[in-house]
Amino acid sequence: MTIAEEEIRTGSPPPPADAPKEPVGRGRLVLDKIDKTFPGTQMAAVRQLSLTCEPGEFVVVVGPSGCGKSTLLNVAAGMLKPEGGRVLLDGRPINGPGPDRAVVFQDHGLFPWLTAGQNIEFGLKMSGMGKEQRRHRVEEALRMVHLSQSGRKLVHELSGGMRQRVAIARSLVMNPSVLLMDEPFAALDAQTRTLMHAQLQDLWVQTRKTILFVTHSVGEAVRLADRIIVLHAHPGRIRAEIAIELPHPRNFDSREIGELVHRVRREIEDEVNRVNAQMAEYWKPQTPDDLGGHLVDMGGGI
């Protein structure tokens, strides 16, 4: 047990959502030596990748674009079949998408013909839950994401942040073992994103779901994660694992977070540069001195 976890268990105030106790060991997601190559490409998107998410752990996967992080998530969700390896959830193998591994998509994936409330209700309806119970659960879920007033709105009437919150509620209402999030906040503006980070953290502290979160933003990763997995691109493999042992809920503006972001960024910088070099678009940020020297030369011959 890390220091961070201990602090959560013992720290005050006690997390209120510890009340509905989950069965022990629920939400252990194991990816075991996954191989995945897309047809028509020689390069493996993911090769021999193993990753274990412990129950209640918040794992964030970062890496440059095209490094296979979305592939990884889709394999875990059961949307993609890996060529090799297995995916286990609480010891049971996975062979397809299902409500035990709820996904929050980057572009929310809400159904535009349904209202926000109906979107949340959809999965419950599919599971055959009774009408009265569904209504109750939907109300609860809407309250949880602070959208009690917007249940009757159509998807296009919601803002980007509200849509993502509905998408999260739609996933959580299924009471999944694992929550899989595929760059869920990438399309939001910076302010909304910060708000969403805080709300997601709250939700996680309340529900203690296992979360596998994919992003290309280091800041996002450090704010949210218990553990950051840095992926190596072409082929996708794990390059580094960084435990973030700060207690939740975190103050995103704290100095520790800033320092950690800096440290993690340095760790993945090499990787980003390597990928960019492969794509023949190598660009390294210049120091102010470089720029200054350049400017001094300008117009020198006039």
Next chain:
Amino acid sequence: MIWAVILLTWEGAYRVIGWKAYQFPAPSHVLDSTLDMLNVRAYFGQPLHRGWPWRAKNQLPDERPRSPIYRSPLVIAQLVSGTRLVVGFSISILIGGMLGLLMWRWRGVDEFFGPLFLGMQTLPSVCWIPLAILTFGINESGILFVLVMGSCFAIAIALRDGLRTIPPVYQKAGLMLGAGGWRLYRYVLLPASLPAMTSSLRQGFSFAWRSLMGAELIFMVWNRGLGFLLHVGREFSDISQVIAVMAMMVIVGMIVDRWFFAALEKRVHARFGLQAAR
């Protein structure tokens, strides 16, 4: 407004220049003809005189009894054509919808039929008439065959294209939420395809209406549709009736398109938050 000006100018030019009514009629003649087909006698087209427009000039009133308006040729023709349209278009939706769905679901079907159907769309629907006559004979089935052939390919192609634009994320989301098998079709793909369906229906209708009019013009069967009235007008060299029936075809087509299909499309688009239809 602009239409009123055009029609008035036309009418005025006719009165001043004195074109022959049997070469090219004035709007008033067309109006007379339309009313005549509704079993109402009117003489708007004649010069102003005592009793205009309800009594003819220098002519004994026609005292033969006429059947009431609801049994007039035009009303009957509308009913006959309308029934054919409903029956034929329903068949067309079933066949076209099925073909479109198959083409969307299986690539092989699409590769085989896609180009063929596109080719069929270039074939004017009246070109199906000889085949229909030889295969089905001169009867209702023949007319329906032409209508179905004229519209089902357009529906199939439009539906396939529309279904292809459904974002794959809906399917993923549906599966993730436990909607597998037929429930994926019923609760995810069917509603997701509504915008595509309404557009394909709208397009299919205009094809169906055109095919039906063409078929009725040529098929001489006992039940007389709009196309038949057009044919009669030609047979009797009644140019006013020809134009009156043509105008009627356009009006019916426009009304159904605007008040039914466009309205439907608009509602669906509003629900989906897409840009309002035109």
